[in-house]
Amino acid sequence: MPLRELEPGRFKADFNQRPFQIRHDLVDHPAFSLERLVELARKLPAEQVEYNAGDLPLTQDPTKTPRTGLSVEETIQRINEAKSWMVLKRVEVDATYKQALDDCLDLIEPLAPGMRTRRAFIFISSPGSVTPYHIDHEYNFLLQIRGSKKMTIFDPAVLGEEAIERFYRGEHRNLVFDQSLAARSQTFELKPGDGVHVPVNAPHYVLNGPAASVSFSITFRTPEGDRRSAVYEVNDRLRRFGLKPRPVGTSQLVDRAKYLGYALIERAQKRLGKS
Numbered sequence: 001m002p003l004r005e006l007e008p009g010r011f012k013a014d015f016n017q018r019p020f021q022i023r024h025d026l027v028d029h030p031a032f033s034l035e036r037l038v039e040l041a042r043k044l045p046a047e048q049v050e051y052n053a054g055d056l057p058l059t060q061d062p063t064k065t066p067r068t069g070l071s072v073e074e075t076i077q078r079i080n081e082a083k084s085w086m087v088l089k090r091v092e093v094d095a096t097y098k099q100a101l102d103d104c105l106d107l108i109e110p111l112a113p114g115m116r117t118r119r120a121f122i123f124i125s126s127p128g129s130v131t132p133y134h135i136d137h138e139y140n141f142l143l144q145i146r147g148s149k150k151m152t153i154f155d156p157a158v159l160g161e162e163a164i165e166r167f168y169r170g171e172h173r174n175l176v177f178d179q180s181l182a183a184r185s186q187t188f189e190l191k192p193g194d195g196v197h198v199p200v201n202a203p204h205y206v207l208n209g210p211a212a213s214v215s216f217s218i219t220f221r222t223p224e225g226d227r228r229s230a231v232y233e234v235n236d237r238l239r240r241f242g243l244k245p246r247p248v249g250t251s252q253l254v255d256r257a258k259y260l261g262y263a264l265i266e267r268a269q270k271r272l273g274k275s
Helices: 008-014 034-043 072-077 095-111 161-169 179-184 223-240 252-274
Strands: 020-024 049-053 084-088 116-125 130-134 139-146 149-154 185-190 194-198 204-208 213-221
Touching (some): 034 084, 034 116, 049 072, 095 139
Antiparallel strands (some): 020 194, 084 116, 130 204, 149 185
16 A cells, blocks of 8 residues: 555545645655656656756745756756756656556545546755745645655645735746745655645745655646636636635635636637637
8 A cells, every 4th residue: 555644534634724744655666766767757758857956045036046057867867966956747657657646546536536637746856955935736745755855834824815816827836935924834854655745725845855855746636626726717817807806715606606607718718719
């Protein structure tokens, strides 16, 4: 069983509400050796490999993220001294990683009705590297395979509605870190075999430990989550028209009406595009 300490009662109470720790059995999986990750990186399209310098501040302008000058292969092979951060995206296109993803998420699916759009990512980072403060739009479980890291996860409520709306408009995931919000966060020390759940839109940052790190991120979406994403998009459009939309989640009736309007427009645009 690849995931352990996945208690149904706690999952139901905490899933997508607050972060919580789990355990996993993927540490010795041969697919996560550096040699195998070099092979994987060679196979992936360039747009599915993102990498840059790892010695970054918590607030990082994405347009000014420094590079190292190394190739993808050199970065992985020299990760111990490369001072780099890398993510291999959508690795489920490889059958080995898809199997690892499904083995994990098949255990979660009974607890997360409507699970769809399963995705997997592998993070490879040098000692002491930093993942800047940011948010993501998927339900996420981060599984630590090699090395250690500290992941600090904030209550999603620290973000204003407009910040979340801008993210769903398509702005970059990086955010401006505010130290005054530290009391509204939890820090998880992750060692090989540890994992943590990150709720949707929960801002977080990562500080890598003294050794090179490999982490496996397993993500998915649900119909309910996709509806909330659509309502954030609608609110952003309304706000740009000078209106003050009701925040997501304050009225199920209003959210449903916004979503239905969004879905109708999307459907009409698709039909027009085909005509």
